[in-house]
Amino acid sequence: MRMRRWSVLSIALMMLVTMSLSACSKNENESASTGGEGQEKVNIVFWNSGFATIDENNKAKKKEDFYISQAVARYEKAHPNVKIDVQDVPSGDELFAKFQTASIAKNGPDLTVLWSGSYMLRFKQFLEPMDSYFSGEERSRIVGWSATTEDFTADGKAYGVPFGTDGTFLLAYNKKIFADAGIDPIAQRPKNFQEFVAMLEKVKTKDITPLGLFKDSFLHVPDYWIAQTVDIPGLDSLVKGTTNFSDPKLVNVMKGWRELFEKNLVIADDSVRQLFIQEQLGMTVGANADILNFSKEMGDKVGFMKIPDFSEDVKIHDGGPGGVGAAFVVTNYSEHKKETADFVKFLMSKEEQINKIKSGEARITVVNDVDVNEYVSDPLVKTMQDMANEPSTIFWPDNVYPAELTSEMMSLQSLVSSGKMTAEEFMKKIDQKRDSLLKNK
């Protein structure tokens, strides 16, 4: 019996030891291991949500055919002691949740790409400040740092490095459908919301849904109209509570948002890109990444216009939301912060930005020592790069609001579009949320 009792004990202990060892071995895999020649082998884990690794139109393309794999191969060749482990992850909410839980457990990546501004700053406690890794000179050749600093200034303390630019968010329209309706949206650009509605109503007479938006298009359209009405300092005042969202001018924006749905001028559906390409929509929203896809699929039938101004009194005219919507971030629990920052510098180098553009995966850039016009011939790309540099392009307003406020806006805005909440009630709710956030700060 003694033997048997000890056998049971041994089994229990062995299980515990096995569990402990497997936990340790996992850590070992994820951290550095010593190289064969006494040189430390550095393994950098990169959660990739920003670079393409699959082509929806060409499934035969291998991972090695994409820019990031080629860049990693170049970097690893130049730095034999460094191994970059690129792990594809989805972006947005899914990445945020994954990054948050992994960071609490300190087993997240060394490097990833997060949406910039308040989305990224929400995880400040897990992020390595980038100031000490980038000299003034290195910093000055990259634009858009204000999207990554805690006070939204170009020279503030940066918790990330600008990843790329979204350019300016536009409306793509079907030239044929608009011509059939007797409209030239460029020549007859709507001067205000009412004219925009009138234009869409003309398209509707042709039995075509005039406008297709994504479910989160609040960020692309009314949120921009709010921003252009108050200007950037005005957005700051809204966040700080010195002005209110329930200001009648801003309430009107939400009334306009409701009107679009009430008059059946718009559908909100995540398949609007396909519907637009299939010519079932007169118009849809599109950014930097969409313009070439639409042109490729629809040829000369597609045209682009900026989002019309909400009114003639707005402070910023003829602009759009956009700019640096994402940033590279290095985790402060990474064992290889310097090496990771070096890899980011490599990706942001002039040569690599050129390689990225040449690969066709990047159309425009955030570095000021590369002229896109030298490498691309597509006039659409050139126009987008020019527009991205225009002062009328407003940095995504939702990246400026506290993340919790954006979350509340996104949850409630559909109640306005469906008519279950008035514009006034919505704006009051947002003010209340903002005030409660300020109170608990």
Added chain:
Amino acid sequence: MGLKQERWVGLFSLLPAFLLLAVFVGYPMFNTFFHSFTEWDGVTSTFVGWDNFKTILSNGDLPLMLRNNLIFLLSVPGILFISLTVSVLLHEEVPGWRLFRSVYYLPAILSSVVIGFLAKSMFTNKGIVNTLLENAGLGAFTTDWLNTVPTEFMILILCFYWQTLGQGTLIFLSGLSSISNELFDAAKIDGANWRQRLMYIVIPSLYPAIFYFTIVNVIYVFVGLFGLVYSITGGGPGYETTPIDYMIYIQAFRSGNMGYASALSVFLFFIVMFITWIQLKISKRLEQ
């Protein structure tokens, strides 16, 4: 082996399971209870006493969330009835029963998210449902299914039924297989018709299975709807289709209020405990 020795062997045999439970269930539960009294961002926590619970009760979201859970709760008898009917028909080997047995079980092996995305693609504005309605000359019945209540609830419940039918059928089929054929034969000789056999033999014999199925699904509608809500409605419009478990996700991962989310989890824990306790009481009554 003496009784004392046997007791020790038994205890040591259970030890690994207890340790695993303590580490993977006990610790997270304790941690959640502790953090429900704090303001916590995942790294630093500040003790705030009952504040999180007071906010839950005072911020006005709770009645809406409970209403949403209640709607799902009311859908449980429906799936119970459907599963029971299907399993009885399969047990009676209606034509094509072999094929239907597989067909009904198939959705049970799919994840909620897959089912959710399938439903979403069917019910979008230009999805197959609206297209079929239009082609059938029923264009007046087309609607924006995924942007309006109650159609969103209808789709969520449809998916819940679709996903659960296979599991329910399996449970009831196994229950039915344990009923003696002699009992059916005797009932037939006594002149009992199909309905009488169902009401007086099948259903009473299936009480344990019915009870198990009900309790599992009641718990599911409180803690398991996340996948469907996440993939179909995102809790919207507003918080109109947000049950408590989805609100926990919103608070923890979109807003970063992990302390508040912990308090909501504790709240949900007690709600589920209370409902389970009531069901146990009812079950005991039924047994008597």
